[in-house]
Amino acid sequence: DGGITQSPKYLFRKEGQNVTLSCEQNLNHDAMYWYRQDPGQGLRLIYYSQIVNDFQKGDIAEGYSVSREKKESFPLTVTSAQKNPTAFYLCASREGLGGELFFGEGSRLTVL
Amino acid sequence: KQEVTQIPAALSVPEGENLVLNCSFTDSAIYNLQWFRQDPGKGLTSLLLIQSSQREQTSGRLNASLDKSSGRSTLYIAASQPGDSATYLCAVRPQSGNDMRFGAGTRLTVKP
Numbered sequence: 001d002g003g004i005t006q007s008p009k010y011l012f013r014k015e016g017q018n019v020t021l022s023c024e025q026n027l028n029h030d031a032m033y034w035y036r037q038d039p040g041q042g043l044r045l046i047y048y049s050q051i052v053n054d055f056q057k058g059d060i061a062e063g064y065s066v067s068r069e070k071k072e073s074f075p076l077t078v079t080s081a082q083k084n085p086t087a088f089y090l091c092a093s094r095e096g097l098g099g100e101l102f103f104g105e106g107s108r109l110t111v112l
Numbered sequence: 113k114q115e116v117t118q119i120p121a122a123l124s125v126p127e128g129e130n131l132v133l134n135c136s137f138t139d140s141a142i143y144n145l146q147w148f149r150q151d152p153g154k155g156l157t158s159l160l161l162i163q164s165s166q167r168e169q170t171s172g173r174l175n176a177s178l179d180k181s182s183g184r185s186t187l188y189i190a191a192s193q194p195g196d197s198a199t200y201l202c203a204v205r206p207q208s209g210n211d212m213r214f215g216a217g218t219r220l221t222v223k224p
Binding site for chain 2: 004006031033035040041042043045048050056058088090092097098100101102103104105106108
């Protein structure tokens with residue numbers, strides 16, 4: 001079945017460590033996105049990519065990094081520079097300008 | 113900058129009621145508007161996508177309307193069921209930019 005796969009589902013990190021969240025899609029979508037969700041708040045955009053080898057910062061990119069070496073993959077690295085990384089992270093993809101946005105199941109990161 | 117507001121933040125109804133969830137946005141220059149459902153600890157599931165040229169979309173017991181000029185959308189749920197209990201989010205795709213702007217959601221509880 002076509003869809004978006006995020007891994008791991010749960011991740012625990014010690015302060016000062018970098019972690020990478022995986023996002024893979026087999027929908028053949030050009031655009032991919034990373035959002036962060038905190039309790040009681042709307043989703044906030046971290047990074048997005050419209051095409052391979054190109055990506056743009058969103059509203060809260062500080063402390064995060066991404067790469068887009070393949071159309072199917074858009075991994076997110078949460079670096080030690082991110083001051084409050086504990087959150088629920090959601091990956092999404094879309095086909096075309098007016099297309100429907102699809103989401104993965106999310107990854108919950110907890111910093112100990 | 114586009115702002116999206118959802119009222120009420122939470123809603124509790126008895127099973128069988130018809131209900132309306134509201135979404136308002138500040139800038140009418142949008143490509144489309146999308147309604148999502150989110151269950152606790154899960155990703156977002158797309159319910160309905162309304163393009164800017166459309167007035168409404170229907171899927172089963174769900175009907176979403178769009179009034180761009182007034183910056184409003186409503187999601188109508190007919191004959192609500194306990195399985196409809198979830199958080200419902202709306203998001204708009206501004207004509208400028210490549211991301212979606214999300215509301216904080218309405219948490220719906222349908223009591224048996």
